[in-house]
Amino acid sequence: MYEFSTLGWIKHVVFHPVEGFEDMRWKKQGSIKAALVIVFLLFVAMVANRQLMGFQFNTAYVKVFNIVPLLVQSVVYFFTWVIGNWALCTLFDGEGTLKKICIYSAYALVPYIVCEFISILISNFIVQDERIWMTSVHYLGLIWSVVLMIQAMKAAHQYSFGKTIVSMVFTVVAMLLILFLAILLLSLFQQVYVFGYSIYTEIAYRIRG
Amino acid sequence: MNGNKNPMKKFFGLAMAAVTALSMTTTAFADEPYNSYNYDTWDDPVPSQSVYRVEATITGAEMQLDRLRDRSDPLFYDEEAAVTLSDAADMSWDDDRKELWIADTKNNRIIVLDEELKLKARYYTVEGSGVDGFAAPGGIFVNTSPSLGCQVAYIADTDNSRIVKAKVKSATELEFVQDYTKPDSSLYTIQTFLPKKVLADGAENVYSVVSNISTGSVQFSRDGTFSQYYGANRVQVTAAIVAQRLWRAIASEDQLEGMQRNVPVEYANFDIDIDGFIYTVTEVTTDTDAVKKLNAAGYNIWNNAVGNEYKFGDLAGGQYDALTKKSHNTRLTDVDVSSTKLINVLDYETGRVFQYDSECNLIAIFGTKTSTSDQRGSLSNPNAVESYGDKVFILDGSKNDITVFVETQFGKYVHEAFELYDQGLYTEAKSSWEEVIKRDGGYTTAYIGLGKAALKNEEYSKALKYFKTAYDQDDYDKAFKYTREAFLRENFTLIVIVIVLLIVLVIVRKVMKQKGIRLIKRKPKRLNIEDGFGILGDAEKKAEKAAEEAVDEAEETVGEAAEEAEEAAEEVSVSELEEAADDEEKEGE
Numbered sequence: 036m037y038e039f040s041t042l043g044w045i046k047h048v049v050f051h052p053v054e055g056f057e058d059m060r061w062k063k064q065g066s067i068k069a070a071l072v073i074v075f076l077l078f079v080a081m082v083a084n085r086q087l088m089g090f091q092f093n094t095a096y097v098k099v100f101n102i103v104p105l106l107v108q109s110v111v112y113f114f115t116w117v118i119g120n121w122a123l124c125t126l127f128d129g130e131g132t133l134k135k136i137c138i139y140s141a142y143a144l145v146p147y148i149v150c151e152f153i154s155i156l157i158s159n160f161i162v163q164d165e166r167i168w169m170t171s172v173h174y175l176g177l178i179w180s181v182v183l184m185i186q187a188m189k190a191a192h193q194y195s196f197g198k199t200i201v202s203m204v205f206t207v208v209a210m211l212l213i214l215f216l217a218i219l220l221l222s223l224f225q226q227v228y229v230f231g232y233s234i235y236t237e238i239a240y241r242i243r244g
Numbered sequence: 245m246n247g248n249k250n251p252m253k254k255f256f257g258l259a260m261a262a263v264t265a266l267s268m269t270t271t272a273f274a275d276e277p278y279n280s281y282n283y284d285t286w287d288d289p290v291p292s293q294s295v296y297r298v299e300a301t302i303t304g305a306e307m308q309l310d311r312l313r314d315r316s317d318p319l320f321y322d323e324e325a326a327v328t329l330s331d332a333a334d335m336s337w338d339d340d341r342k343e344l345w346i347a348d349t350k351n352n353r354i355i356v357l358d359e360e361l362k363l364k365a366r367y368y369t370v371e372g373s374g375v376d377g378f379a380a381p382g383g384i385f386v387n388t389s390p391s392l393g394c395q396v397a398y399i400a401d402t403d404n405s406r407i408v409k410a411k412v413k414s415a416t417e418l419e420f421v422q423d424y425t426k427p428d429s430s431l432y433t434i435q436t437f438l439p440k441k442v443l444a445d446g447a448e449n450v451y452s453v454v455s456n457i458s459t460g461s462v463q464f465s466r467d468g469t470f471s472q473y474y475g476a477n478r479v480q481v482t483a484a485i486v487a488q489r490l491w492r493a494i495a496s497e498d499q500l501e502g503m504q505r506n507v508p509v510e511y512a513n514f515d516i517d518i519d520g521f522i523y524t525v526t527e528v529t530t531d532t533d534a535v536k537k538l539n540a541a542g543y544n545i546w547n548n549a550v551g552n553e554y555k556f557g558d559l560a561g562g563q564y565d566a567l568t569k570k571s572h573n574t575r576l577t578d579v580d581v582s583s584t585k586l587i588n589v590l591d592y593e594t595g596r597v598f599q600y601d602s603e604c605n606l607i608a609i610f611g612t613k614t615s616t617s618d619q620r621g622s623l624s625n626p627n628a629v630e631s632y633g634d635k636v637f638i639l640d641g642s643k644n645d646i647t648v649f650v651e652t653q654f655g656k657y658v659h660e661a662f663e664l665y666d667q668g669l670y671t672e673a674k675s676s677w678e679e680v681i682k683r684d685g686g687y688t689t690a691y692i693g694l695g696k697a698a699l700k701n702e703e704y705s706k707a708l709k710y711f712k713t714a715y716d717q718d719d720y721d722k723a724f725k726y727t728r729e730a731f732l733r734e735n736f737t738l739i740v741i742v743i744v745l746l747i748v749l750v751i752v753r754k755v756m757k758q759k760g761i762r763l764i765k766r767k768p769k770r771l772n773i774e775d776g777f778g779i780l781g782d783a784e785k786k787a788e789k790a791a792e793e794a795v796d797e798a799e800e801t802v803g804e805a806a807e808e809a810e811e812a813a814e815e816v817s818v819s820e821l822e823e824a825a826d827d828e829e830k831e832g833e
Contacts, residue, residue, distance in 0.1 A: 090712060091721040096286060162725045163718075 041066045048142050052182050056139060056190030067134055070141035077144055078109040080151040089158035092169070112210070116140060119209035120188065124202055129192030139191045143183035150176020277619040278612035284688050285715040287559040293684040295599070295608030295655035296636060298621035303645040304328035307355070308363045319366055319415060326351045329644040334400075334441060334513075335628040335637065338386040339583055341395060344630065344637065346646075347384040352377055354384060354399065356415075359632075361646065365415035370399070370408050372420035379403030383441035383453070391448060391466070396421060400439040400452060407439050407452055407464075424450055427462065427470030441513050445540075446520050453514065458507040460542070461514065461524075475542040477508035477526055477533040508533070512592075513628070517581040521545070525576040525589060534576055535589055546604065554604045557591055582631040584663060590638065595623035597636060597649075601662045605689050608658065610649060611638060621647060634659075654683045661693060670696040688714045699723050704730060 037058055039047055044064050048055030059065055082105055085095045117140055121133045131139070154172040161168055189199040282292035300306075304327045311317040312325035330350035337344055342359040356365035369377045383400030395412045406425045410418035426437035438455040439462075445451070448466040451474055460476035479485060485506055492500065514524040522538045535556040537545040546554045557574035577592035585602040595613030600606055614622045625642035634651040651659060661676035674697040680690040695710030696719065704727040711720035732739070756762070 091717050091724060093717075097715070098286070098288075160728070162728070163721045 037062055039064070041069050045069065045142055045145055048187075049145050049179075049183065052179075052186055056142075056183075056187050059139075059142075060135075060190050065135070065138040065142065067138055070138045073141040073144055073148065074110055074113050076148050077113065078106060080148045080155075081105045081109045083155050084151060087155050087159075089155075089161070091163055092158045092166070113140070113144075115210045115213050116206060119213055120202070120206040123205055123209050124188075124192050127198075127202060129194065129202070131188075131191035135191050136188075139187035140184065143187040144180055146183065147176040147180035150179070276610070276612075277614065277622045278610075281609060282687065283559055283606055284686065287555070289559075290686045292608075292686060293654045294610065294652055295658055296597075296610040296649035297652050299635070299648045299650040301620050301643075301645050301647050302361045303643075307357055307361060307646075309355070311363055312366060319363060321366060321368060321416075329355070329639075331625075331627075331641045332639050332644065333382045333627050333641060334384050335630045335639050335646075336384045336386045336397075337630040337632050337637075338388075338395065339632070340388050342632070343386070344632075344646075345384050345386045345397065346639065347381045347399065349380050349382055349402075349641075352379060352381065354378070354381065354397070354418075361637075361648070365412075367397075367410075367416065367418050370410045370418045370420050371413075373408055373410075373423060375401075375404050375406070375408075383439065385442050385444055387444060389448065390446060392421070396444075398442045398444050398450060400442040402438050402440060402455075405437045405439075407442050407450060409444075409450070422466070422468050424452070424464045424468050427464075429470045431473070432462075432470060441511075443514055443516055443522065445516060445522070451514070451522065453511050456510075458510050461511065475522065475524065475536065475538040475544070477511065477524075477536075479506045479508045480528060480533075512576065513578040515579050515581050517585060518583065523579045523581055523587065525579040527575040527577060527592065534574070535579065535587075556589055556600070556604075557598055558594065558596070577626065578628045580629045580631050580636075584659070585666075586631065586659070586662075588629050588631055588636055590626055590629040592626055595626050597629055597638065599636075602666050605662070607662060607689075608655065610636075611647070621649075623647065654680070657683070658687075661690065665689075665693050665696075670700050673697065688716075692716050692719060695719060695723065699726065702726075702730075 037047070041064075044059055044066075048059055051058070082102070085093075085105065086100075088095075114137075117133065117137045120140070121131065121136050123129075124131055124136075150172050154169045154176075157172060158169050185196075185199055185203065188194070188203060189196065192199070192202070194202060276294055276298060280292045280294040281289045284290045304310075309325075309327040309329075311319050312321045313323055313327065314320055315323075326348075329346065329348050332346050332355075333349040334347040335344060343364060344357040344361065346355045346357065348355050352368070354367040355363065356367075358364040378399065378401050380401075380403040381399050382402040383398075385398040386395065388394065389396040389411075392411060397410050397412065397418065399408050399410065401408055406423050408420065409422040409424070411421050413419045424439075426432065434454075434456055436456065439452040440455055441453040443451045443461075449471070450464040450466075451461045452464070454462050457473075458477070460473040463471045463474040465471045488503070488506065492503065495503065509526050509528050511524040512527045514522055516522050520540060524533075524536045524538065526533050526536075528534055533544070535546065535554070539545060546552065548554055557576055558572070572593050574591050575593040576589050578590040580588040580590075582588070586607065587600040587602070587604075589598045589600065590596075590611075591598065593613075595611050596609055597611045598606065599608045599610075610621075611626070612622050613624065613626070623638060623640050623643070625640055626638050627641040628639040630637045630639075634656070636649040638647045638649070640647065657676045657679040661673045661680055664670075664673035664676065670693065673693050677690045677693040677697070680687050681694070684690075691710045691714035695707045695714065695716070698704075698707035698710060699719075699722070704723055707723040708720060708727060711717075711723055
């Protein structure tokens with residue numbers, strides 16, 4: 036039973052939100068390559084949302100296009116989520132490995148990405164009065180993905196429903212902590228760099244002069 | 245042969261080149277002492293062409309105020325009469341007689357200039373008013389009285405605590421008609437009555453901006469009785485005010501008494517247009533009630549609280565001042581509505597005039613204020629703005645002169661275009677907009693105007709392009725709606741055919757898959773046992789039914805598809821049976 040290709044498994048988990056991830060776990064399926072592709076597609080969806088959205092809906096400031104925030108909002112957030120969740124759930128009897136969490140989380144994002152692309156497509160054919168079509172597709176994808184994410188985490192760690200929700204909330208907290216520390220580290224290293232550089236210039240002047 | 249001529253030619257050529265080069269560098273280029281700019285869709289400042297240029301600065305000498313000292317002149321007043329203006333606070337343009345009235349505040353007099361800005365009349369007092377002379381008159385308004393049928397002047401005689409209405413008798417005499425003094429009403433709770441600006445509407449109601457009154461302008465009826473406060477400003481909601489509100493809720497009576505009261509800022513000045521709407525300006529830093537357009541009931545038509553987005557003055561972060569490079573807060577000090585309904589708003593802080601059309605679209609920004617302010621077009625204490633025809637006058641209370649701005653050729657096209665555009669004559673405005681774009685490719689409204697013209701002519705793709713250039717999403721949306729409708733109308737048949745074809749294709753494919761028919765024969769794959777379970781029993785029935793449907797569908801529409809489907813229907817039963825048999829065999833094994 037359940038002999039699917041990689042794509043087949045993605046399709047299976049998306050359309051079987053209740054048991055899909057459990058099936059996948061049971062069969063020890065899921066491809067890290069596919070997961071990475073999905074995360075990349077999430078980033079592409081973010082860019083497309085900004086650049087290809089129908090003109091009448093596009094609120095982006097078109098004079099500047101900075102890809103870094105989009106990259107942070109998609110790829111960086113995703114991996115922070117994965118690491119945060121892994122760090123937290125390892126401590127709380129979660130069975131998920133880092134790889135598993137990465138794969139399951141990425142698979143859960145598929146409906147969101149697909150709906151995002153669909154709503155971008157729709158936005159090019161509708162006028163502002165019909166915006167509801169676009170937003171409803173967008174929210175459909177979002178809610179679907181949230182439901183899948185809960186199921187994915189539940190299956191990955193073999194938690195109860197309540198524990199899953201709690202772990203997810205704390206994962207968000209962990210994400211904030213990680214990002215805060217990362218920024219702190221970055222600024223500290225920058226200061227160290229500046230310090231080192233000023234010493235270098237000082238010495239350079241002494242030697243020269 | 246030409247050996248002799250060549251050196252001469254060379255010499256002349258060199259000389260010519262030198263002369264040309266020198267004359268190029270030494271050409272005096274009269275430019276405004278500021279960079280013209282405008283705001284784009286994102287409220288970013290963008291360089292623009294000048295809509296106005298400085299024509300002249302008129303000082304007392306150029307107004308011929310020395311005539312006041314000339315005994316032989318009919319306008320003679322006194323040997324010692326001041327020959328310059330002094331901290332003049334207000335101006336009023338009488339369009340019927342082409343006169344510019346100036347309240348020369350510190351000199352306690354009223355000066356009247358003609359169209360050429362030469363002295364025409366002067367008034368030092370109003371006869372029969374019981375008060376001798378003026379005391380720091382801060383406001384003036386002149387029009388033709390509907391009831392008296394002659395020219396009347398309303399003078400806000402600030403330090404005499406009165407507004408006086410006077411008929412013009414001659415070039416030196418004003419005749420008293422009516423005065424408006426401190427209202428004897430329980431609503432008027434302030435001790436002083438210091439009118440700063442004055443205005444009269446068509447029914448000769450008199451409005452006055454009075455110092456220390458924050459509940460709007462004081463309105464008098466024609467006979468001099470106080471009628472009401474008109475068009476109060478609102479308190480701008482800031483974090484401090486919200487916090488204070490919370491404190492007030494828990495404070496005791498004694499504490500409440502000690503607290504600062506929140507009162508709205510009073511207007512700085514106002515003006516009335518030919519339709520009787522009153523425009524007010526307030527010297528506030530943000531857009532709460534900065535400029536208002538009040539109807540007769542005192543209701544603000546340009547109310548941002550009901551979802552409009554009217555913006556006036558320099559927009560947030562808009563510090564496009566290459567000269568001063570300073571940050572500044574906009575302080576709108578005067579407003580003027582021209583006879584063509586252009587609205588000029590004067591910013592005291594930067595000396596800029598912001599010109600808007602009747603729909604509040606920004607037309608132009610001109611004028612400046614520099615530290616030295618000794619260049620033409622640069623202002624020091626801009627107090628009042630008035631306009632006439634293609635000219636805009638700015639009264640400077642520190643330089644004591646009037647700066648005259650006159651519209652450029654570019655400005656002429658802009659104004660023409662806006663006039664037609666505001667009337668909805670988009671097609672007629674097209675040629676003017678094109679001229680505007682030729683001179684300033686960054687003029688946003690021009691693209692919107694051209695887009696609307698194109699939309700009116702049903703040139704949808706052109707309209708879309710223009711709206712996209714202007715980044716006008718709402719108009720783009722409208723154009724897009726029409727474009728889509730037109731597209732659907734033109735291609736309706738094609739679309740229906742394509743949809744039907746697609747449906748047929750899907751059904752045919754489904755049927756073919758079910759029956760295992762392939763157009764290109766391939767080696768049959770190993771069948772999954774699970775796949776066989778469900779359909780084994782009633783496979784034949786299902787197949788037949790599907791085939792019938794397919795045939796029906798196909799016959800109705802396209803021949804090609806029908807052929808395929810028929811072909812399929814013929815082969816269906818046989819192959820299906822074979823397959824089923826195969827499956828059974830495998831199972832058996």
